[in-house]
Amino acid sequence: QVQLVESGGGLVQAGGSLRLSCAASGRTFSSYAMGWFRQAPGKEREFVAAISRSGGSTYYVDSVKGRFTISRDNAKTTVYLQMNSLKPEDTAVYYCAARDPLRVGVRSGQAYDYWGQGTQVTVSS
Numbered sequence: 001q002v003q004l005v006e007s008g009g010g011l012v013q014a015g016g017s018l019r020l021s022c023a024a025s026g027r028t029f030s031s032y033a034m035g036w037f038r039q040a041p042g043k044e045r046e047f048v049a050a051i052s053r054s055g056g057s058t059y060y061v062d063s064v065k066g067r068f069t070i071s072r073d074n075a076k077t078t079v080y081l082q083m084n085s086l087k088p089e090d091t092a093v094y095y096c097a098a099r100d101p102l103r104v105g106v107r108s109g110q111a112y113d114y115w116g117q118g119t120q121v122t123v124s125s
Contacts (some may be wrong), residue, residue, distance in 0.1 A: 002098045002114040009094060009119030012086055016123070020081040022116055024095030029077035030054075032109050033099045036081045037109055038092035038121075047107040048084060048094070050083060059106050064090075086123045093118040 003025040011019035012018055020036070049070040050059040058070050067086075072079040079096055097112035105111030 002028065004095050004096050004098060004114055004116035006094065006116040006119040009120045009121045011124065014086060014088055014123055014125050017082070017084045018085050018121060019088065020094055020096075020119060020121070022079045022081075024077045024079070024098065029098075030074040031101075032114075033101045033106070034072060034079040035097045035099060035106070035112060036079075036094060037097060038090075038094045039110075039118075040089075040092040043092075046092075047093075047109070047111055050099075050106045051079065053101055061107075063123070083121070085090065086089060086121075087100075088123045088125045091121060091123050092122050 006022045008020040033052050036048040038048050039045040051070045055072050067084050069082040095118045096116045098114040099112045101107050103111045
């Protein structure tokens with residue numbers, strides 16, 4: 001079992017930056033691919049970014065490419081989401097999630113087994 005705890009959310013002006021962190025418990029962190037999702041009020045949960053077990057492969061939704069960077073530190077059992085050039089439409093609760101890499105669906109929330117509690121990101125215009 002993996003427990004995930006996000007941090008780093010907050011209120012920022014448009015154009016600003018935030019770095020989200022997701023600390024994982026357990027010694028099997030490096031066995032899981034990791035992802036970030038977000039959910040805005042009244043909208044469905046949306047895939048944001050994902051990273052492979054080693055960190056060698058990354059995936060992004062088109063709307064954040066060039067602005068967000070996902071990374072991981074397996075020694076610290078932590079995954080990060082660096083968010084730059086933030087826009088009001090990035091406002092959402094951001095969740096990190098862990099996926100058994102044998103499960104298909106990097107961009108599908110249904111492929112992820114473990115979820116954090118979420119952290120609020122609010123971007124003011």
